[in-house]
Amino acid sequence: MATGGTEGAIDPVMAVALVGALGVGAQWVAWRLRMPAIVLMLAAGLIAGPVLGIFDPTRDIGTLMGPMISIAVAIILFEGGLTLDFHSLRGAEQGVKRLVLLGAPVGWIGSALALHYVGGLSWESSAVFGGIMIVTGPTVIAPLLRQARLNRRPAQLLQWEAIVNDPIGALAAVLAFEVVVLTASESSLGLAAWQIIRGIVVAGALGWAGGWVLSEAFRRAYVPEYMKVPVLFAILLGIFAVTDYMLHESGLLAVTVMGVVMANANLPSYTELRRFKEHATILLVSGVFILLAASMDVATLNRINWNAAAMVAVVILLVRPLTVLFSLAFTNIPFRERLLVGLTGPRGVVLVAVAGLFGERLVAEGVEDAAFLTPFAFALVAATVVLHGFTLGPLARAMGLAGKGQPGVLLAGGSQFATSFAKTLQDLEVPILITDTNRARLRSAREAGLPTFFGDVLSEAAEHSAEIMKYGVVLALSDNDAYNTLVATDLAPEFGRENVYQLGRAKQDSKRHALPASLGGRVVGQGYGYTELASRMVRDWQVRATNMTDDFTMEDWSAQNEEGIPLATHSSTIGLRILSETSKVETGGEFKLLWLGPPRDDKTPEAAATD
Template sequence: MAMGTLADGALAPVLSFALVGALGVGAQWLAWRLRMPAIVLMLLAGLLIGPVLGVFDPARDIGPLMGPMISLAVAIILFEGGMTLSAHSLRGAAEGVKRLVFLGAPLGWLFSALALHYVAGLGWASSAVFGGIMIVTGPTVIAPLLRQARLKRRPAQLLQWEAIVNDPIGALAAVLAFEVVLVLNTAETMGVAAWEFARGIALASALGIAGGWIIAESFRRAWVPEFMKVPVLFALLLAVFALSDTVLHESGLLAVTVMGIWIANADLPSYTELRRFKEHATILLVSGVFILLAANMDFETLARLNWRAAAFVVAVVLLVRPMTVLISLLGTAIPVRERLLVAFTGPRGVVLVAVAGLFAERLVASGIEDAALLTPLAFALVAATVVLHGFSLRPIARGLGLAGAAIPGVIFVGGSRFAAAFAEALRDLEVPVLIADANRARLRSAREAGLPVFFGDILSEAAEHGVEIMSFGQVMAVSDNDAYNTLVATDLAPEFGRESVFQIKRAKQESRRHALPATLGGRSIVGGLTYYEIAGKMNEGWDVRKTRLSEDFDFEAWRARNPDAVPVAEYDENSGLRLIPTDEDPRKTSGIQLLSFAPARGDDADKAGDAPAARQTANGER
């Protein structure tokens, strides 16, 4: 018997778990490398090892553990969705987002249920449950799509906030519809059904509120040490889910959603750390659940997807989504072009498949046979919408004039002459730039050069809602406050990626007494020069220069001519902009624009192609 397999050819449970984890995370990593939706690769991986090759059969290899695993995973996913629903964020959202939530959610539920019943041919019970899930437009899918498409701020915010807020609302709608169906099918009379439903909803809500209150109070009053906050949170989450589920089957999903909403609005100091950890856990769970559900499909079930399934997908994309959005945004000040873009952008994600797979199994067990079609319909809808919007969103946005810059830009934190000079050079290359500073006087050089500025703290809520983060891919902390530079780089690293966050050298960095661990701060840039060393060199005539490298004048030739210059960035028309860390050289030695911080040169050097970038403006020389 081969290691990791059983006598009948089934995989051992441990090997099965390892395979699911490796495929899920591997598919997400490969999707990141290929810049394509991860959900498509996860779907292909699950189908390949499941019905196509028969290597992994969840029912055979995991057996009775599969149901509880998916239930717990979906509970944590819905809890994560609830933790994103902050009343403060919703109050600050635009009118369009509120319309898409308060009016769009019930309309989407209604239109989706109608499409499921009249187009897909499902009964009203299955249609009501699946229609509620279809409210969710996929926050785990929208974010990478927006990064890839780089829309302008308002349509991007509309799509992003709708997905975030409707995530728990859609799951909640599905839970409520499922509870109604379940109670009606198990109760003897309508009165008993109404009582069981009301009792379950009340108990689930009470348990969710109690769990959220216990977490908030115990964390706020320091009854739980910092290192135990995440374990306590997850232990209580599972306890609330199990207790509520014991009283009324599947009401635990409602309880954990309510618990997440309560914690999101409790203003906990440790909320950011909790949210980051549960986001990481959710990525693992989402990928695992998706692989399990895809591998659990069989050709017999997939063969039931006939022309009605295709018509249903077309109806959702061309009728249900556009009608929901256009009716919801009727009478708002949002331009028609933006309404159309949002109306024809509604990708569904893993949450839809996970929740649909769970409820499908429960509905079939309750005697509703057509619910077996929910999982394949969910897969079809997710695959079609993700592929469609993944390849069409950017072209459509460009055609409507709503696409942002094609090249990810740079945020400069800290206004100075150097920041303004570097930003001017990047602007000449059509790279988006923004200079942020809480001191208006330090933004003078940038304002005089006509550069975009943000007056305020880049870490503030005003920056979160007022800066088009999607247009930027890298951060340079170049203020005169070393501690603030370190704080900015550390705080923004999870969002931009640690390889894309930079800061200038701290003044006392070489001292052991002031040395910081590698987990704090960003990558060093500008040749290891401190703020005051850069300012001093600017006073001596140093400037940011652009030089086009070629086979005849490559990096080695440039270095020989400019021994004191510091390479800061390289720009390529195909791969875009790359900031160069202190300990690295350009990756390409020719065929790029090299931006450097260099001493003043004579006219002869300028004519050779090594000219100050600040001399080049939109209308020629300055």
Template sequence: MAVDTVAGAMAPVMGFALVGALGVGAQWVAWRLRMPAIVLMLLAGLVIEPVTGVFNPERDIGPLMGPMISIAVAIILFEGGLTLNFHSLRGAAEGVKRLVIVGAPLGWLGSALALHYVAGLGWASSAVFGGIMIVTGPTVIAPLLRQARLKRRPAQLLQWEAIVNDPIGALAAVLAFELILVVNTPEILGTAFWEMARGIIVAALMGLAAGWAVSEAFRRARVPEFMKVPVLFTVLLGVFALSDHLLHESGLLAVTVMGLYIANADLPSYAELRRFKEHATILLVSGVFILLAASMDIEALSMLGGRAAVFIAVIILVVRPVTVLLSLAFTKLDWPERLLVAFTGPRGVVLVAVAGLFSERLVQSGIEDAALLTPLAFALVATTVVLHGFSLRPLGRLLGLAGEGTPGVIFVGGSQFAAAFASQLRELEVPVLVADANRSRLRSVRDTGVPVFFGDILSEAAEHGIEIMSYGRVIAVSDNDAYNTLVATDLAPEFGRDNVFQLKRARQHQSRHALPPTLGGRNIAGGMGYYEIARKSTEGWKVRSTRMTEDFSLKDWQEHNPDAVLLAEYSEKGTLRLISETSEPKAEPGTRILSFGPKVADDQDTPVEG
């Protein structure tokens, strides 16, 4: 395929393919290496243009880049609004209100002062850019929270602050920009304020109206299931475009309000809608970050000098902590939670995109130092993304707000087998929890000292009552095959399909009775079903932990335990691996294997049992 349209230029289609491949590839590599994905995406963007010059967005995409980034940011903020269910705010509502109502103005003021006195910008550029710096980047916070496994309340604070303050920051920049225009033009001050207030009010009302209309149409089955996502995206783009036409950047507020309304409308198909947009957001975040990084001018970055480095340090170490600590003063939040939020403020896509927009407009208005806003924004984003990408989880652990050690296991369904399996894992210091809606089934589990949750694992009570960050796997072992399949299917997107297991369904071997293979999780316990396990438990089968050594290998163990089935293996490094029908154990020396089987007559594995 030809890639040249101008000398050295790449065809737009090839450019889009390259950005997509690099974005998704960076996220996959980050997952494999357990690194912050944003860091790799920034590096990928820098490599393809400032370093190698392979792909230049402004040259190869041209005027499409601006609208593309604007629409991508709108969709990202809309998806963020969809995550803001008021029920999930329990315990964090007061902190979120303070961070928005008190924190936003304080952050604006502190950032503007730092820009003027530290970075050396004029008051006009400082006021506009200070407003944009209120945002803390939902595009960055979401992947960081996914990796850091923080406790619920600090995670909620960071997520809500990022999403709610994003449109507020953009509107603050609009306010400052309009005031500058008023100062530089003979327009009446009251008229400028009225135009801006009208735009904000109309944007909020448009978001509410669109959210209500979509929710009612979906609830009353006015839209068929296969058209719900296309209709939603069409309405989203229409609301964003119309609101943005009335007041620039107010479209971000409109789509956020729209997403917030739909998130709290209790729609039956809400989970499917949200998951689809989560997938779309991953693609958009990847693409936008790479495009912005590839668009960065190295010469412009070099113009910043040492004052920019000092400015970034002041923002991270002074402005952000002071803003958060003052905002959260006299709240019920613990000090570790306040400190974690205070020293976590990564910036993201919206900051760079909006800074680039207003930088150009301010320069056109005769404010020359505004040309530094875009490189300054990119330097701040790159620094905070790398810093918090590597520091959030260690800081959370240091403050006791992040999961430590091996991700735990949730057993759904109380039984003798679940209690025995969970007890063995607990002895290995793996977090475990047994959940069941039948209190009597939890009695025997509770007697073993294993933590229990009384209720449905899919209920709202479980969502708010279980610290999910401590767990990384789910095993559905109830006596109801259909319920096990429902649990595995529903929790697979959150835990990952490879981390969701269930007992083999009773009629799975008969094709006309079997559920589709796309439903449910991976089979565990050697393909045995609930009633077979229950029968063998009454016959004396037990769950045991056995340590492998140089002199006692897996082959030796299998010879002594021919009827036993492997359940899991736990390495010396603290890695837990559950064994399904399709996986083979490694069982290296030092590894402990957990098995379910009868007691061996000669008891030859006793010396190495746990």
């Protein structure tokens, strides 16, 4: 390992590679273990940094660390702005407005009081840090929502509040800091106010202009497809740098406004741009968390005393819930949703980054206890990340605001086969939803009492009304092969390709009709197509669930059901597993086999094992 000029330092290239390996590695391990990714990222950074001393960002990366974090946060906020489509606010507009317009100032005041009277900080430090604590961390909320599978409205409230309040919190800290500096220097209050207002107005205007110009350029094909992302990045960084130079942290407002403008421009290439940004954001969130955690030293961690612990407890258990309940009072939002939002307030990257910046500036202005801002911020981030990472999902499910137990199955395409499959899944307490654009095709499902959605599964109405992201598996079962392929291809990035299936395509073995591997999903039902399955359903075939045990194995089942078509397995430990045409069912152990087969005599030995 190469060493630099400082003892124990590693090469900057090696340091950047280590950040990537730790961040992405922690997310992968969290996915495998079904744990909150942010908890493992924090742990990885702390172990590599202050615990083992392998990696010190200040020593190994140097002065570039600050700009790297600033640019990363700007890109993260822009990507967050790209998700703020005003159409998605349907049903939550009033709550979001109140959380921003009322929640931000009330949270600022409540946090400042907690910092002063409980944390023991001066009014100067409390006012500045209280403004930063408005931020609830979009970098933390996104993975938490992905894991918890909340209902649409509380998820919207948390997501919009986190992204919109992020730049507001930074600007509140700027405002408080300028007041502290003015008080110490006796400068002109009017001049400082003018500088702040000018910076905010210019940031908002530049952000709007950048988003509008880019949207028009992309819409009118002034930028070729392969250059859209590079041009987007160049303009994004340029706007951030210019506005941040005029008023520190106003760049966060500019890039957020820019993202919101582009999100509501109805661009044909918007989905591709957003997905690329999501991938970049995952890398950036990982890197920033590793950098911030590894930057902590033993002396800084030792400053996390009982005052800090008491302050964190008051903010989490008192200030945050009261702020949200006050902001959402007298709205049509049910109390349990208000309470869930009030009990969910994770802090993240922006809080620690901005707290460290203003802590240093306040110390330079003679506010000595501002040195505690960084350890206080780190304590709050660590506590909220761990707390909400482990409790949000169970708490939401206990309150009836998230999908319970195993992920559900979304069946796109109504038919007798889809109805039989869905009915068997529902009997196993697996949440299901059947969608179709033809109301007549949903008749058998409605008669069976199954949940249905009349409309296109790819429509905006399905995303909002049917809350399709609550489901974990997609089965494209319509009679249109092209539509099944479109559904599988479009939803694969959201659900994961391993969770998207479709029926076998007609003539799929022909080279003339074969599609590239990048299109479509995995094939369910041993490769059978719609026509082949429909012909069996006409002969009264049905989907059954059969108990497989050590005494009745897959070999026994296969011997008795030569025509049977295995579809899925279900067990209390693994849950539901859809079988593709290449899947192998393990022999032995207890589980249920879901399969399609002809009508049979209930007195047969195998039928006795069927529920």
